[in-house]
Amino acid sequence: MTMEDGHQVYVRMFHPIGKPIGHFHIMHGMAEHSGRYIEFAHALMELGYFVTAHDHRGHGETARLNGQLGHLGDEKGFYRLVEDAFEIIQHYNALKQLPETILFGHSMGSFVARRFMQLYSGHIDRCILCGTGATTALHLLGNLLSRSLCTFRGKDMPSQLMNDLSFGSFSRSVLNSRTIYDWLCTNDEEVEKYINDPYCGFVPTNQYFADVTEGLLLINKKEEIQRIRKDLPVLLISGTEDPVGLNGAGVFKIGKEMHDAGLEDVVVYLFEGMRHEILKEKNKEHVYHVIARWLNR
Template identity: 40%
Template sequence: MKSKKYWLTMSDNHSVYLRKWEDVETPTAIVQIAHGMAEHIERYHGLAQFLNNHQIIVYGNDHRGHGETGNRANTQGFLGKRNGFDRTAQDLKEITSFIRNEQPDLPIFLLGHSMGSFLSRRYLSFADRELSGAIFIGTSYQPPLLLHMGKFLARLNIAIQGKKTPATFLNKLTFANYNKKTEANTAFDWLSSDKEIVKNYIEDPYCGFLPSNQFFYDLYEGIGKIQDNRYAEAIDKELPLLFLTGDQDPVSQYSQGMLKAVHFYRKVGLENITYHIFKDKRHELLNEKNKQEIYQYIFTWIKEHITCMETTKSL
């Protein structure tokens, strides 16, 4: 499969690993992927291959503290000393600019999974106009009180243990109940009903690691920002958005958190929103047993919006 690997230097001189899948003869669009927490971009090879087969080029990076990016900097589970969430979202914007320089004429769709969906939603509030649409998988809306409590506990742990110390307590607090509706054989069965996927995740050295105290502070702070009207109102009101989740996904509060996020964005004036809930599916829709159906749903949505853009241009 035709692909490339890059090391990009961000505006703060941090090196970020970027992957490109380009086994495409006549490209019609680009998908930029933002992966989730405690995983890495190589896990999206299947989706990239599917999209390449449908003439869509795919780019995706390993976030700070993750995968090859975290390995090179020796910062696994650590986004940064401060403002790590915003800085990681800024990376996505700078990567979009890199993509645009390589591909000046193709529409770019941003796809964020889980933490990547939160980062993508923050990126949209930077009022960037390079994107033609965004897809959020396994996203949610968190009660503000819980976020404030989480930040308080994270600050407390940082004061006692330090920023880079693995956040055993905060990790347990966040994920303790994620298997409560699942017949669990491992700590990660909530991710997918496909046992092979769960096994591979557990065995992958770039997956399932324990993030730092500072990571959790940054995450709670970042989610608070994406749920703040002041930031959400900066998002392009015409931008097409697609929300996807499974009704067995604890991150999206079994779909209810995703629906709250949709309602939140509609209240601030974003009307071009589509959402879909997949029955009996868990957190990693792209790694569920029916993943080909999920891939097709995403492609169909992208294709519809490409067609719409082409029709508008011809008028």
Template identity: 35%
Template sequence: MITKKLITLKDNTRIEYKLYRCNDAKGVIQMLHGMAEHMERYEPVCKYFNDLGYDVLIHNHRGHGENIDEKLRGHFPSVDTLVKDAYEIFETFAFKGEHVLFGHSMGSIVARKYVIQYPGLFDKLILSGTSFYNKKFEAASMILKPLLKIHPENKKLDFVNMITLRDFNKSFKPLRTESDWLSFNEDNVDAFINDPYTGFNMSIGALNSINESLKYVSRKQNVKRMNKSLKVLLVAGNDDPFSNFGKGVIKTGKLFKSCGITHVYLQLYEHARHEVLFERNQREVLNNMRKWLSYE
């Protein structure tokens, strides 16, 4: 059974969510989508996990989705706000069995903060297309912080978003579209471009918070607050520029292990870019996740 509704949070923000229920669920998977996209893109993935016997909960982050005020699109106060939203939505329902958290891209950064702030809530963590704070993100900070001194946080600037796209695309030639960095799968890229609720500009405040949050979750003293028994799966494409072509994912895995998290498993896929879940080998990626989820 699939339920799609709006939920009113404590601060009166209304957020759209979908809940996939199944009989005698063995657990729940909470899904956190990425930046400038929405939950409906994950329909096949949610159904796949639901068919495996999991309840699946997914929602649109603030500033994302179809049913929002266009003035609010692309902005949220902070990543901490997104963490609180995810927790409040999750705690609204009762779930049996193991608790699994899944986050892609920006959603992976939200997820990493989530398990730091609520270390006892989840048993397993899947991070798709995550990264590690490096000089590239330091350079972004040097652009964003001065802009925040002269513009409001909700200001959206075309050139800031274009700089990001150029940086992510610079390794791919010839370019067919500005979204080539997302996927080798041209059908997926075209679907993203033609979707009216994806690829919009983000506010400088939101971008800065994403950047600062990646810095936060890349620090050992913060990661040490995570539950040491948490089982972690890192999934990424070897040609993903956001994760520094796999290097950021490998560093993240090493960071977790150095902080005492013993179960850290890495799946890097050749000929796959940022949206590894939507490449042409999607079935292989999902089946490998299934095998990991069944591992005890």
């Protein structure tokens, strides 16, 4: 699809047999792509959903179509991620005319989804936030540092420094880890797939980190959370060993902030012993079951 600013975004579509019961849109995380969600999309198709998933700017096939892997753009990168999602969802909702729209965001995709909720909650019926995290003072420091790096080293330069600061603590969270990516999940086979995927694990640019940290600081402001419509059902799911969600503490913090903002239906569900990518764990069928049960309430 071509966005309003001319940027091409790669979208995957999965259509169930028979008339779909709703539209389920998936947004992936940082340094990965929507192709890693095909198995999940098939499970949702079996439930009867029409499923779409797109590669964010600077990721996967979208990066191949437009340029640099790991670079959202020279300005307003986080804003454009949100607007891309809005344009895609609007397009398929108008095309399919389905009775319900569910937005799903994993990790960085959950940050985009949270901003989407704040701006466009009237355009979705439910939202699932997977592997999300709370904002800390470190994100403010990261924003200041990444902006300085943009000035002195260039916006489109890969930032190994910011990458190490952002993900170093995650890799250290797993004792006796086999690889630096073991924090993603306990399934060694899936970790190897991630390592060997040319569209995964890249080092984002200075501007990328500036954009994402700016977005994180924005979505956690009380006045922005207040903008979400109060009757929007929200499910927050995460692993008890996910460092992004502070092993569950950060996830409950976000759930409480939404509850305090007046949201009437906020559910937090933690999966014991799972790490960041709960959809890639060996017992991922349990995650599928919990999502299906929430969808079928």
